[in-house]
Amino acid sequence: MKIRLLDIAHARSGDKGDTANVGVIALDPRWYEVLARHLTVESVERHFSGMLTGRVQRFELPNLMALNFLLHGALDGGGTLSLKTDAQGKVYSTALLRMVIDVPDSDAAAAGLPREAEAP
Amino acid sequence: MKQTVRVAGGQGFWGDSLDAPRAQVEGGQVDYLMLDYLAEVTMSILQKQKERDPSMGYARDFIGAMDSVLTAVTERGVRVIANAGGVNPPSCAAAVRELATSRGVRDKLRIAVVTGDDLLGRLDELIDSGHPLANMETGEPLSAIRDRVLSANAYIGSAPIVDGLARGANVVITGRSTDTALTMAPLRHEFGWGATDWNLLAAGIVAGHIIECGAQCSGGNCLHDWRNIPDLANVGYPIAEASPDGSFVITKHPGTGGIVSVPSVTEQLVYEMGDPQEYITPDVIADFTTIRLAQEGPNRVRVHGIEGRPATDKLKVSIAYKSGFKAVGTLVYAWPDALEKAQVADRILRQRLDRLGLEFDQILTEFVGVSATHGRLSGENGGISTRLGEENSGLPTAVGNGNYEAPEVQLRIGVRGNNRGAIERFSREIAPLVLNGPPSVTGFAGGRPKVEEIVAYWPALVDKTVVTTSVEIAE
Numbered sequence: 001m002k003i004r005l006l007d008i009a010h011a012r013s014g015d016k017g018d019t020a021n022v023g024v025i026a027l028d029p030r031w032y033e034v035l036a037r038h039l040t041v042e043s044v045e046r047h048f049s050g051m052l053t054g055r056v057q058r059f060e061l062p063n064l065m066a067l068n069f070l071l072h073g074a075l076d077g078g079g080t081l082s083l084k085t086d087a088q089g090k091v092y093s094t095a096l097l098r099m100v101i102d103v104p105d106s107d108a109a110a111a112g113l114p115r116e117a118e119a120p
Numbered sequence: 121m122k123q124t125v126r127v128a129g130g131q132g133f134w135g136d137s138l139d140a141p142r143a144q145v146e147g148g149q150v151d152y153l154m155l156d157y158l159a160e161v162t163m164s165i166l167q168k169q170k171e172r173d174p175s176m177g178y179a180r181d182f183i184g185a186m187d188s189v190l191t192a193v194t195e196r197g198v199r200v201i202a203n204a205g206g207v208n209p210p211s212c213a214a215a216v217r218e219l220a221t222s223r224g225v226r227d228k229l230r231i232a233v234v235t236g237d238d239l240l241g242r243l244d245e246l247i248d249s250g251h252p253l254a255n256m257e258t259g260e261p262l263s264a265i266r267d268r269v270l271s272a273n274a275y276i277g278s279a280p281i282v283d284g285l286a287r288g289a290n291v292v293i294t295g296r297s298t299d300t301a302l303t304m305a306p307l308r309h310e311f312g313w314g315a316t317d318w319n320l321l322a323a324g325i326v327a328g329h330i331i332e333c334g335a336q337c338s339g340g341n342c343l344h345d346w347r348n349i350p351d352l353a354n355v356g357y358p359i360a361e362a363s364p365d366g367s368f369v370i371t372k373h374p375g376t377g378g379i380v381s382v383p384s385v386t387e388q389l390v391y392e393m394g395d396p397q398e399y400i401t402p403d404v405i406a407d408f409t410t411i412r413l414a415q416e417g418p419n420r421v422r423v424h425g426i427e428g429r430p431a432t433d434k435l436k437v438s439i440a441y442k443s444g445f446k447a448v449g450t451l452v453y454a455w456p457d458a459l460e461k462a463q464v465a466d467r468i469l470r471q472r473l474d475r476l477g478l479e480f481d482q483i484l485t486e487f488v489g490v491s492a493t494h495g496r497l498s499g500e501n502g503g504i505s506t507r508l509g510e511e512n513s514g515l516p517t518a519v520g521n522g523n524y525e526a527p528e529v530q531l532r533i534g535v536r537g538n539n540r541g542a543i544e545r546f547s548r549e550i551a552p553l554v555l556n557g558p559p560s561v562t563g564f565a566g567g568r569p570k571v572e573e574i575v576a577y578w579p580a581l582v583d584k585t586v587v588t589t590s591v592e593i594a595e
Contacts, residue, residue, distance in 0.1 A: 085532065
């Protein structure tokens with residue numbers, strides 16, 4: 001079953017230099033495991049491919065039902081150097097929530113994922 | 121010892137709500153008002169102001185904020201802690217004294233001024249004595265940009281603020297204190313936490329992290345169920361209600377808007393987070409994977425279980441340096457064919473810049489309304505047809521079925537480089553497009569793009585032993 005992250009998570013992003021961070025938080029405690037399994041360094045790098053000049057780092061915060069990603073080289077130099085509208089990475093949060101993950105139906109049912117997730 | 125200390129966050133950055141500080145001291149009982157004015161870029165702005173006028177270089181908003189809370193401070197014992205001093209804490213304190221004099225309460229303010237974070241005058245001495253101040257991101261030594269440095273400040277911890285409070289100050293003004301120390305220091309002072317009580321110090325840091333961005337933990341900029349966050353027009357700024365054991369409750373004053381919930385607090389916890397197990401501050405390393413949150417009641421989130429580890433022997437240094445110039449210009453193209461017109465205008469502009477022989481380190485074009493924020497993730501052309509009636513790829517789109525025709529598109533084009541003249545010339549090339557480029561163009565009322573000198577940021581580390589802070593009390 002294809003699920004758009006926006007339907008199972010919320011997020012906030014910020015910056016440190018040329019790195020954006022995105023914290024992704026499960027909307028339901030049961031969905032954290034799904035996020036942890038499907039949001040890997042590889043899948044997030046693929047999602048943002050062509051948009052970052054550096055690598056992706058991933059950290060787990062099961063206590064907050066959250067994952068934290070560092071997107072290096074995401075901000076066109078960052079801070080005052082960047083010419084981007086989003087020079088401080090404020091909306092990388094929802095850019096990540098555009099991601100669509102493919103969850104086996106049995107896992108989706110077990111985690112109680114929303115069945116009628118909006119087709120992306 | 122008090123069993124509960126209430127620290128109110130009244131400012132999340134320089135430019136935040138002018139009314140929040142007063143609302144925080146008048147909406148209910150609080151012991152401390154914490155005002156955070158400094159972001160990375162703020163220091164460089166303040167430094168530029170100090171260059172123009174040596175008596176400036178601090179957050180001027182703070183003087184208005186002090187005026188608005190003066191009665192609470194002088195008559196109800198609320199104590200104010202602010203990093204409003206920027207690159208000039210003594211001048212900031214002088215301005216507060218002047219304010220107090222003009223309000224007839226000069227004798228009721230005891231102002232502590234924390235200095236020692238400013239390393240600008242010591243850079244050569246530091247480099248010569250074996251402190252390379254290498255860029256934490258690139259590893260380059262500071263000598264590479266030494267002649268362009270504008271400001272250099274070490275992020276200092278809670279100790280000098282605690283000292284100021286212990287000496288009876290009711291206003292503590294710092295320069296580049298860490299944002300979190302402003303909240304942790306009064307807890308240390310009130311509860312007697314020691315310099316090696318790692319878990320307690322870490323708890324104070326987490327409390328500081330949650331309230332340092334003002335309403336961003338109490339419903340502001342909150343994505344979770346955003347439509348149902350009540351009355352943001354009257355949003356309540358956060359209060360940390362702390363206990364001696366390091367647990368605390370995040371809340372806000374009754375009758376205010378916004379929301380304090382586990383999701384709203386969690387969003388703020390992950391904001392600007394690096395490695396969550398290594399939240400490094402001058403006082404302690406906090407482990408964010410130990411934080412426990414629980415909704416204790418309406419608009420009350422209990423935070424507990426926090427663990428910390430010994431601090432490192434380094435301080436982070438925030439260095440600002442001149443790094444060329446930039447300018448950003450915009451034009452708005454209207455239906456029909458709005459995106460295509462903006463694209464054509466971009467090509468024309470670039471041809472003209474080429475013909476003029478202008479060289480830039482970078483030219484960046486964005487189409488606002490199409491792809492400026494999420495790039496290719498918003499679909500090819502943001503799911504917008506470039507031409508009337510043309511089928512496009514049908515990729516995901518927020519606005520419809522892929523045949524949506526944008527009512528308007530903003531062309532936003534920026535350039536950056538070391539040659540000021542080239543940037544100036546660029547800024548003259550936008551306006552002519554209104555008359556000599558593609559049609560249906562508007563939105564140029566703001567005039568020519570402003571050429572800005574770029575003050576860039578150089579993060580570095582320095583041994584703690586070389587930074588000595590001091591606290592002066594001005595009666």
